[in-house]
Amino acid sequence: MEVDGIENWNSNTSNAADAAKFANLKAFVNAAREFEATHSENAINLMTRYLGLIASSCDLSIFSPGRSEVCAFFSSLWRVMSDGRGPHWAGVAVLARASIEPSARHALTHTYKFMPILARLLCNVISNDKKIKLLSVMQDISYGIKISWQESYLSGLMKQLTDWILQPMTEPQHRTIGHKSLTVLVNVCYSNLPAIYALMRTVDTKEFVVHLINLKEGGYGGVEVCRLLLSLSGAARPHDVHGYLACTLRTLHPALGDRDATQLLHAYTFINDLCSDPNLRNHVCTYPNFNGPIQEAIKDAEGVCAAAEGAAEEAEGALASLQYILKFFTVLVGLGKLLTLLNYVYNILMLCLQASRLSLPHALELFAAIIAQYKDEGRLPAGLLGVVAEGLPALLVPPALEPGKCGLQWLVVVCALCESSETQQCVLKEVTPDSFEDTLYSVLQHTAQVRRLLCAGLSSGNAQRRKQVLQLVKHHYFPVDQMNQVFGEGAANISYMSEGVSCLSEGVSLVSGGVAHVSGGVSREEGEAWAMRLAPAQEHAIDALVDKLNDALRNDKCAVQGATEQMASLQHALALLQATNSSQQDVLYTTQMHNEKHKKNIEELHKQLEDAESSLRGFRGKLAAERLDKEHAKEIIKKECKAEIANMETEMRRREKEAEDRLQQADAEYKTLQKKLEQQVTLLALSAHLDNTTIKQLEKTVVEREARLCQVTAQLEEMRRVQDMVAKLMAKTAHPQHTN
Secondary structure: OHHHHHHHHHHHHHHHHHHHHOHHHHHHHHHHHHHHHHOOHHHHHHHHHHHHHHHOOOOHHHHOOOOHHHHHHHHHHHHHHHOOOOOHHHHHHHHHHHOOOHHHHHHHHHOOOOHHHHHHHOOOOOOHHHHHHHHHHHHHHOOOOOOOOOOOOHHHHHHHHHHHHHOOOOOHHHHHHHHHHHHHHHHHHOOOHHHHHHHHHHOOHHHHHHHHHHHHHOOOOHHHHHHHHHHHHOOOOHHHHHHHHHHHHHOHHHHHHOOOHHHHHHHHHHHHHHHHOHHHHHHHHOOOOOHHHHHHHHHHHHHHHHHHOOOHHHHHHHHHHHHHHHHHHHHHHOOOOOHHHHOOHHHHHHHHHHHOOOOHHHHHHHHHHHHHOOOOOOOOOHHHHHHHHHHHHHHOOOOOOOOOOOHHHHHHHHHHHHOOHHHHHHHHHHOOHHHHHHHHHHHHHOHHHHHHHHHHHHOOOOHHHHHHHHHHHHOOOOOHHHHHHHHHHHHHHHHHHHHHHHHHHHHHHHHHHHOOOOOOOOOHHHHHHOOOOOOHHHHHHHHHHHHHHHHHHHHOHHHHHHHHHHHHHHHHHHHHHHHHHHHHHHHHHHHHHHHHHHHHHHHHHHHHHHHHHHHHHHHHHHHHHHHHHHHHHHHHHHHHHHHHHHHHHHHHHHHHHHHHHHHHHHHHHHHHHHHHHHHHHHHHHHOOOOOHHHHHHHHHHHHHHHHHHHHHHHHHHHHHHHHHHHHHHHHHHHOOOOOO
């Protein structure tokens, strides 16, 4: 009863803490409902107040998706910001705060779809500060966005972004606005053909590409320019790779110095794309100028580590920058025997160990990538062994963070270390089977994370990996129903990827035709990159098709906008249902875990009961045997006691008879002596002439006789006492007391 009471108290405390945690979100939802019903100033003021409180919250977990309160909040915020009278800029401040949390940023991009609303706020009439604030949010939530059709906001967004990119960069604020506009444009256009079509209809493609190339050569926004040029051209040619790499590496030093996490994210994404392409990977490895930029980037990253451990206002930007530069190094290390990087592997490893205190998952990934490079050799270089041995105890401590955050990377590191003979013993010494199993269970417990990885493995080109995924269906950690879900998602991913590839291949030719007329101010190699790939007749047909689509777009723009809003609304409803379903699944999972726990406890109690019954039966048998032995011993003792009593009685009767005889003899002697004494007294009376010597002799004799009489009396009393004791003993023997 006491344990149940504690559990109920803890549950009530947790519910109270959750209620306080999401109180402002719930209050905003109520104020938003009042605003939608009345549009009163009071409702607007309440919403602005609660949005200010939410934007200033230090706890970013209030924005994590998956809870119904968060879904309701973002859905209400989306509807309020869609209204022209809503508190737009207070909402922008909340989105800026929420986009710091990775899972919330992903939801803002793919689930709640705030880009159309923010695009409508983007215009020339707002101040430069508001432009920068708005573009900062847009560059965060547009990264990785998927656009599968011609959404209504794209044309206006492309026009505004390109105007700010093409404007003169004379003032610092204009330069910042242009840079952030370029970042948003890259995010929107990357792998999204509808956005590329909208861009080509908005600008003069020739002039815009020339401007982009000038920006790349000038070192301004180099990585974003390279990514945008790559998106416009459809594919990178091998001899362009070195130019892209030079531009990317050139941006690392200023980005690390300014703690520009967005620039570093694009640098990581771009280098990862280049290294993931099997046709371009070898050209990346042959780039001759890695040496200086990498050495400089390592030193800058060490400074970022120090900044991330410093003041709180600098720590967030520094921490994000550190994470992306670690991912950047992980991609380069994963290239294999890149001789330039191997020269600095010691410094990269030291940076990895230093960063493990701040960003453990990314540090673990980089550490595993370094160790994996020496897998084929079976041993680490002597220069690295000391560093690895010194840093292993800290890295091999099982992660105590939120389950699933870095457990997977930790398992990868353990596996990589076990493949090297020098580090295998260290792993066996530092990692216990229980800690390994607990970490493995915490990773597998997060089904959605594991399912995405399995889908990626199932849809990858690695045959061995696909075979391993298919074999998991036999494992008890992966029930058949969950694996069926994986296969379904994997098939959907494969079909989606196939459709995307086909669309991309069809769209590349269209895009290439639009940028074919670039000339003037462009080098010969750059001109070849934008060479015409379509015949004139095809170009005229495409132009006619584009004009036709423009007419249809103008005619159906309202319908498209309505469809976009309806789709977003349905997406919000789906997110709310998913959050409710997730919470119900959590309850079901918790119930199942409790059932399993209780079932296990019941089985253990049954086993304990059976063991207790077996012990009880043995004890009863042993007790019965001991009781028989005691009864037998009691009978023997009783017989011996009776024999002893009989002997004692015989002896007592003999001694009593002897005592009586001696007493009678003593009485006779006493009487005789008495008579003699009387006679002597009489003689004394008659014969006064007896001398003193005779009297003394007689007195001595009397004393001796009296002493003898006392002795015999004492012996008689002793015999009587013994007789009483024997009588009592016989009485006890005749009525024995039984005890358990």
